[in-house]
Amino acid sequence: MKNFTAQEIKSIAYHSKVFEALGQESRLKVFDLVCQSGNKGIKPKEIVEQLGIDGGTLHFHxxxxxxxxxxxxxxxxPRGTYYLNEGAPKGAIRLFS
Structure with missing residues (x-):
């Protein structure tokens, strides 16, 4: 059995949180819309209109x-615009490009 370094354990823990976050269907759809919006970003109102979810649920996601x-x-x-974080894991981003 491999002995993981502290850095590897930290990386595995982070990536497991990413996959957990993307494991919920509505949240995955929200992330997909943000990814597809590219450099222009997307406003919450647009996400609500496209997915048909309420504002409170969207805010949670x-x-x-x-x-x-x-x-x-x-x-x-008042609401802001949402963009893909360029520091996000490249593997997660590739799934949506």
């Missing part, structure tokens, strides 16, 4: 995706 650094927000009004 966006917070979860931000917590694992998959997405980020830039404030350009």
């Amino acid at each position: 966006l917070k979860r995706l931000m917590a694992v650094n998959l997405i980020m927000t830039k404030s350009d009004g």
